[in-house]
Amino acid sequence: MSKQNSKKPALPGSTVTMGLDIGYGVVKAVTADQVVMFPSVMGHAREIKFQQEEMARRHPGDQMTDEDGDWFVGDLALAQLPPGELLRLRGRTANESTMGNAFRLRLAKVAIGKVMQGMWNRDIVHIRIATGLPTDHMRDAAQLKASLIGQHLIKTDTAELIANVSEVMVMPQPYGTIYANTLMESGEINRQHTYRRTGVCDVGTYTVDLALDDEGEFVDAESGSVESGVYTAQERISAALERDYREKMPFKIVEEVLRTGIFHANGQPVDYREIVEEALAPLRSATLNLMSEKWQRGTTVDVVYLSGGGAELVVKDVREAYPQTALVQDAQLANARGYLNYARFIARQS
Numbered sequence: 001m002s003k004q005n006s007k008k009p010a011l012p013g014s015t016v017t018m019g020l021d022i023g024y025g026v027v028k029a030v031t032a033d034q035v036v037m038f039p040s041v042m043g044h045a046r047e048i049k050f051q052q053e054e055m056a057r058r059h060p061g062d063q064m065t066d067e068d069g070d071w072f073v074g075d076l077a078l079a080q081l082p083p084g085e086l087l088r089l090r091g092r093t094a095n096e097s098t099m100g101n102a103f104r105l106r107l108a109k110v111a112i113g114k115v116m117q118g119m120w121n122r123d124i125v126h127i128r129i130a131t132g133l134p135t136d137h138m139r140d141a142a143q144l145k146a147s148l149i150g151q152h153l154i155k156t157d158t159a160e161l162i163a164n165v166s167e168v169m170v171m172p173q174p175y176g177t178i179y180a181n182t183l184m185e186s187g188e189i190n191r192q193h194t195y196r197r198t199g200v201c202d203v204g205t206y207t208v209d210l211a212l213d214d215e216g217e218f219v220d221a222e223s224g225s226v227e228s229g230v231y232t233a234q235e236r237i238s239a240a241l242e243r244d245y246r247e248k249m250p251f252k253i254v255e256e257v258l259r260t261g262i263f264h265a266n267g268q269p270v271d272y273r274e275i276v277e278e279a280l281a282p283l284r285s286a287t288l289n290l291m292s293e294k295w296q297r298g299t300t301v302d303v304v305y306l307s308g309g310g311a312e313l314v315v316k317d318v319r320e321a322y323p324q325t326a327l328v329q330d331a332q333l334a335n336a337r338g339y340l341n342y343a344r345f346i347a348r349q350s
């Protein structure tokens, strides 16, 4: 699930602007010419007795060191660490309020290390970061800003640099999707976007977030989130596979069955579409319930932008109930792209 396109690292001393969406399931970071994605999971590194080079080649940038020690992050952590040693930002084992921002800082450092792959010698690069917090966590915005601002040593298997984070902008997460549509990549205002009341439905891993913007004003009463997300479907598919094949399937297999409806047993394709449809029912009804709770039949909502990794999984049902729904292109990256647009909009003001 990790994605990263390699290119020449930024020049020492240059300034890089980054849109960073730290989700409970997946971290997404976009810059002018890079897209980085990796699972929001980590654990303390363990000594690997064989194939170290192969491991680093398969999972570039997933090994980082900071003042708390050596870490395996993302796909490397999922591949090499037992479930009990995996730390997540959310879920049963996490204690978000205490470790939230420290955890987000470590994920941000890994994202910077991947974007700056190939930069060594502790060269300095200046970074402007635009990011978001779940709407109901915005009270932690100042703290997140304080932990991200400043100079950070980025020490990974693919880079060793000093990141001087010179500017941090924090907004409610769904505003990323709004700015992905109301602003251009240049940071200019998108004159095509003439809607007055704009709704966002962001279907994530653990939460579905709803936000309504009325001509630039965030309307709290018509915004909110529900504890549901793609993980509800992933869990049900995992349970069905375990029931049918008496073994716990790796996360990657469960994801594939969710996306394709096909499970390969002993190399033979097995049709799982019906089970996938059943597994998606809770997510679809939770999304529609939240929308009717906040927007009733949506008569006064001019457009609904559907984003997040789960967007395609609910679009049919949502569009039936709210015909003004638009599925955002590359939906999982919408927030991060919008954050980048916003950072450029701000730069144009000064």
Ligand SMILES: Nc1ncnc2c1ncn2[C@@H]1O[C@H](COP(=O)(O)OP(=O)(O)OP(=O)(O)O)[C@@H](O)[C@H]1O
Binding pocket: 001, 022, 023, 024, 025, 026, 027, 203, 204, 205, 206, 207, 208, 229, 230, 231, 255, 258, 259, 307, 308, 309, 310, 312, 313, 332
């Ligand atoms: N096309 C797709 N079909 C099915 N699932 C997808 C697709 N694209 C992404 N996903 C899955 O959707 C899930 C949610 O992705 P997303 O990155 O939006 O979550 P998140 O931002 O980490 O979660 P949250 O918003 O709850 O913090 C991930 O588990 C991802 O693997």
Ligand SMILES: [Mg+2]
Binding pocket: 022, 023, 024, 173, 202, 203, 204, 205, 308
């Ligand atoms: Mg998200």
